[in-house]
Amino acid sequence: MIIAIANLTVKTGTEQVFINAATECIAETVKEDGNIKYEVHQSINNRCMFTFVEEWKSIQDLNLHVKTDHFRTLNRVIKEIAEIPLAADIYEGKKL
Numbered sequence: 806m807i808i809a810i811a812n813l814t815v816k817t818g819t820e821q822v823f824i825n826a827a828t829e830c831i832a833e834t835v836k837e838d839g840n841i842k843y844e845v846h847q848s849i850n851n852r853c854m855f856t857f858v859e860e861w862k863s864i865q866d867l868n869l870h871v872k873t874d875h876f877r878t879l880n881r882v883i884k885e886i887a888e889i890p891l892a893a894d895i896y897e898g899k900k901l
Contacts, residue, residue, distance in 0.1 A: 806841065806898030807864050811857040814889035820852055826882040827855070833875035839866020853888060860898065867895070 815823045827845045834843040841860035848854035861867040870876055883891055 807861040807867055808896040808898050809857065809859040809861065809867060809893060810896070811859075811891055811893035813855045813857075813883060813887060813891045814851070815853050815855070815883075815886045816888045817853055819886040820847075822882065822886055823855065826879050830875045830879040833873070834870065837866070837870055837873070839863060839869065857893075864895070 813823075824847075831843055831845065834840055839862040841862060842858065843860075844858045846856045846858065848856070859867070861870070
């Protein structure tokens with residue numbers, strides 16, 4: 806299993822734009838064969854900060870995801886409204 810964690814800060818006033826775009830992407834992503842979990846969380850302390858928490862069966866599944874139309878659409882929105890660019894890390898799903 807692969808775990809992807811990504812953080813994003815959007816410009817003030819664009820939170821709902823991001824939420825709308827993310828909601829559409831989530832609805833399609835959870836249908837992908839290799840997806841186990843795909844969530845986006847909004848910070849309590851800074852409402853412009855969001856964190857993606859994703860679980861995939863394999864790195865190949867994650868690589869296929871980033872080529873989908875719904876991911877590319879969300880990525881275009883993110884590029885337009887990001888205050889701090891998306892930063893992602895990928896982990897092996899093995900607990901220490």
